Amino acid sequence: MKLLSLYLTLLLGSLVHAAPSESTSNIKESIIAPRGWVKRAPAPSDYAIELRIALPQPDFDELERHLYEISDPDHHRYGKYLTKEKIEEISSPSLASINAVRNWLVSHGYDEEYLSASSTKDGFRIRVPVSQAEEMLNTKYHIWEHTATGKTAVRTTAYSLPEELHVHVELVHPTIVFPGIRSMASSARLIPDIEVSTTNSSSSGGVDPVCNNEITIKCLQQIYKFVDYRPSADSGSRIGLTGYLEMFANEQDLQSFYADQRHDALNSSFALVSVNGGLNSQNLSEAGLEANLDVQFGLGLTFPLPGTFYSTAGRPPFKPDLLLPENTNEPYLDWLDFVLSHPNPPQVISTSYGEDEQTIPESYGRAVCKRFAQLGARGVSLFFSSGDSGVGDANPDPTTQMCKTNDGHNTTRFLPAFPASCPYVTTIGGTHHFPEVATSFSGGGFSDLFPRPSYQDDAVTEYLEKLPNGTYIGLFNKTGRAYPDLSAQSNNFAVFLGGVKRHVQGTSASAPTAAAIFALLNDARLRQGLPVLGFLNPLLYKIRNEHPDAFNDVTHGNNPGCGTQGFNATQGWDPVTGLGTPNFEKLKDIVLSMK
Template sequence: MPGASILFAAAIWAHAALAVPVARSAYAVKETHYVPRRWTLKGRAPKHQMLALQIGVKQGDFDALERNLYEISDPDHARYGQHLSHDEVNTLVKPTDEALDAVHEWLLSNGIGEFDYSQAKDWISVKISVEKAEELLATEYSVYVHQDGTEHSRTTEWSLPRHLHDHIDTIQPTTSFMRARTNDVGGERQLKKRDGPWPPADYQPPTDPAIARACSINGTTPECFKTLYKTKGYKQKVAGKNQIGFNNYLAEVPIRPDAALFLQKYEPSAVKGAYEYKFISIDGGPYHDGPSTPTELANGTDKEANLDVQTILGMTYPMPVTAYTTGGEPPQIPDEAAGDPPGNEPYLAWVTYALSQKKPPQVISTSYGDDEQTVPIAYAKRVCSSFAQLGARGVTLLFSSGDHGVGNAAGNDASACISNDGKNTTKFLPSFPASCPYVTTVGATQNFQPETAAYRPADSLGPDGALHAYYASGSGFSDYFPRPSYQDQAVKSYLKKIGSLHKGLYNTHGRGYPDIAAQGLYFQYFWNATNAVISGTSASTPLTAGILALVNDALISSGKPTLGFLNPWLYKKGYKGFTDILSGGNGGCNTTGFPLTEGWDPVTGFGTPIFPEIVKLAGGKC
């Protein structure tokens, strides 16, 4: 399938020519951002390197969009479930003519006459050289190298004419050093002959015979999840109307033959699903239908994509599934002759495409994230506001919470938990987009009866006889986004319980996450035609998405609206349909992390789903 464009060409010449020219004003700094740790300056960026600039024009009435979002997501409001249409959302966020005219005049006066709009016209895309971008933004681009070898052309400061400061929220790539990464910890440090205790000494076998038969610490399967979360036996009624989707970044591609092998072994009735799911390539995302390529195998890619598609198909077949694969890494190309540059940071590329669709899937899972502090706050807020637009249209967006506890960095190393404020302050590191208040963030559990928070020390022996990496369900409080009203009571109650623990290491006024959790340890999956196990909130998130998609099936067949943006309902009444997790570990930054408590906590949220209870609380029938 050819790549799907995320933007559509806008014929603006007549409009711009008729616009009243805005008097040119002096330039002033619009944004500065420190270079994050682990990035090193290499040298000036090549002048002829091409950039795909994304200009975030100030939205017309986001406050009204947010008000609508909360009203239609509040189970006690008269408008609950009355999701907005594609056109209604675009009308609310479309920039004013004044803003668009001012930006057009600025671009045209700088000799830039070709640019594209998003459908709501709140993003403008411009393809220009580094040399031209430096002139346009009164800045200098340099090449920065991450310790893993990733290179980006970025700047630490850029400017705009003063009269545009109120009309433009953000422009990227400029100061963004984000590197979307998978939230899975499947890679073994080394293989060895098993010589330690297995299962672990603290493992408690299930006492429920059905769970004991279905679930094994040696590797979980769809049969286990269906039994544990009580979807087993549910017959879908409106699979054609109800859909689910999941995102892939970093050149990840779900491999159909691997999915078929997984389903043949663990869910034979769903084997056809391996070849029936829809594949959409966005912004140059890779696509193929056969086995992994030699390059993919050598790089170990496609493990995350395989985990997602196999988990979702195992839970939801015959529900239609859409796999999105989005390019955008890196957001520059070598020279002018290289053709169209790939898009910007991948979350924006994907959400812009999703917003252009009349009927996106009702539940969409994303198992990627990055340090919040590597993302400029203005850009993070605009991407987050785009997630709100999807929520207002009735889409449930799930993001994984991360796999390194409060640190969002590999291992339990305090040296990695350093602020990006120029002062090198030791602190907990929240993750983005997990910290966005308009998405539902998913943590991880392990064991079965009882389930506990997912935690595994470094070099722990696994069921495959390998030593596995450190792993703790991601958790934290945003430094960018204030605590939303829907979770005010739950978070205040938790903070009162823990008192001064870790005082000064996190923002007590920030949006807390995760919101809910699900199994996230030792999932059975296939990669390169080989059965193995993999762990992470990358596993918890597609699993939760599958369960919530089944809830939507029950709601639609009962004549009820789909769940949509989940959180206001979840924090007001939906939490009663989840099993509270009361034990297990956390960690990160060489600390004990956040403790689990009764009720919501920033490790497993409100806990794990109980399918029939969620359906009942949402007004449907199983």
């Protein structure tokens, strides 16, 4: 069994003086600063940063093999998920990598007495002043500012390591990972107040006509056919919702929502889990739109299943400075570290945040995605919103999108989103009205970072064969991981925010909706003594082939951007609504028939 990696915590001032070893230092990673970021000044030498030194997982192919076998309903290992300990054993860095990085740290003055086991067993952390980080990484940190938002960050555009260390280090963070324009920010948007009326509204299939004007718990139960389903609080099925960067879920707003839409849930709540010192202020003026949306609909749809809200901080303490009004370390890896360190996380977790894929370094994207795979192998279904920019960049207004590559060539290109493009998560696009039509903002497309996984080969090939020759040639990667996988309602959601009923749109609404439906399917399976569904995508695409009526196929609408009409929703899978929206009744029959 491999040695587990180590975690290093070093208090400032506790250095052991030692001369760094003589070695040739070569650039490990470099980027062109993402568009909109401007270098303002050198970072203060005593500014404290926490460096994460992630080590490679040499047996990731083995982990991926396990993941696909236990996620394939036709495989004899289906549902036989791995334990936390087994995941750590498979994912542990090699002894050679551990020793190489340890020796390098010791050569820079870090005594071994400060080494201890990490929660995720995959690297080191070190809290140092900028001056020390610059010496170790042969780089210069600067204060960067995003001109459109005023956001600041301490970053560099290149760093170096001794040549012999390159194969032993996956990434050093934060170095070249810039906070995105939407840095862990919600894709949910308030929309003007609407007058809810059935006038001039029509619907069908047992769906109240008012659902064309306003989406409520009752509407979603009707549209996706689980009005009469009653989950059990004791089944063991649980749902988790994530919040980042002081996005708080308000208890008073939740009770107002229940009073309005789910009377039987009144006085129930969620378990709050703080990650990295995350808080959850209950000041109504600090209620978060995204957090309230996720918690109100995620819990409202699944009551009485237990729910967890993760509040992950991303602004660790730092020395105040006029040039540094905030610290914007991206907290994805912190949240993953935390969840992976726990033996029994919720089996369904929804996240409604994302970035343009091209704004993240390849090493960072792959590191995050591999850790999503670890959660999947433990039986966790991860849902992410597909984004609200159609085929374009982070700007939701398709008429002002840049849609240019950030590689120095400024090539016109559709811009996929991350983590939506990770093949180990289930990505959810957006619809509205009933019968359902794709929303124009529904994010979708093809990854430039991750190749297309085999589970979606048939569905995506079928779609591409229907595209006229030359359609958007050069604008997207036909062989990339395609998304979304599914979709759900994403417009006119009635939520309470700061004590007031408001209406929201965005795939931020569709992600917790889909997650809730699969938490209910887990409930149904657990009550029959069956394992939860885990990583869903191989199952979803097989169901599409064998039981296409389990999804409501969405064949109208498109997702414009980059000066184009984007892709069209069509019969079968498409890069606007995926396989369609879930039919709970049919899916329940299918998943209960699988042993």
